[in-house]
Amino acid sequence: MKxxxxxxxxxxxxxxxxxDIVVDATMGNGHDTLFLAKLAKQVYAFDIQEQALEKTxxxxxxxxxxxxxxxxxxxxxxxxxxxxxKAGIFNLGYLLVKGxxxxxxIYYGHEGGDTERDAVLDFVSQLNQQEYTxxxxxxxxQVNNPPFLVMIEKLERYRHG
Numbered sequence: 001m002k003x004x005x006x007x008x009x010x011x012x013x014x015x016x017x018x019x020d021i022v023v024d025a026t027m028g029n030g031h032d033t034l035f036l037a038k039l040a041k042q043v044y045a046f047d048i049q050e051q052a053l054e055k056t057x058x059x060x061x062x063x064x065x066x067x068x069x070x071x072x073x074x075x076x077x078x079x080x081x082x083x084x085x086k087a088g089i090f091n092l093g094y095l096l097v098k099g100x101x102x103x104x105x106i107y108y109g110h111e112g113g114d115t116e117r118d119a120v121l122d123f124v125s126q127l128n129q130q131e132y133t134x135x136x137x138x139x140x141x142q143v144n145n146p147p148f149l150v151m152i153e154k155l156e157r158y159r160h161g
Contacts, residue, residue: 004149007137008103009035011151012087015101016040020086025075030056032089033068043068044082046075102152109145124150131155 002010009032016022016039024033024045033045033056045068047053053070060068071081075090084097091105104124108117124134132155138148 004137008149011103012101016087023085023088025090027052027056030059034059034063037065037068046071048074096154098154099156100154104150105147107147
């Protein structure tokens, strides 16, 4: 069985091509940035910590990837850099083209995590079902607030009926 992060990667890999622009909204150690760089034409990766940029740049350099722009700003500034994206990953999701996808990993074991989790779930569950499909992938028998995945896809065309 796949872990939620592996599921998130598979979910995005199904739609991202070498023609696409994608976003890593929270680069951290750069694992998602590198994953996306291998699939897409251009990655815009955001983080507010200098250490995240350094670790991510190291990871990209070791892999010989040069198609990622690392931005030392929070993902709330995304619209200053990207007008539309095919996919995005948020580790804790909207500039999304039709057929595009967002994977949101929700880690809620920290202080305030319940509030973040509930806000994301409330927002996502109210998305128009004719424009978006939203799903949750989570383990049921794990203790200590295991992270889970929220997946959103913007539908190619509106469904009527």
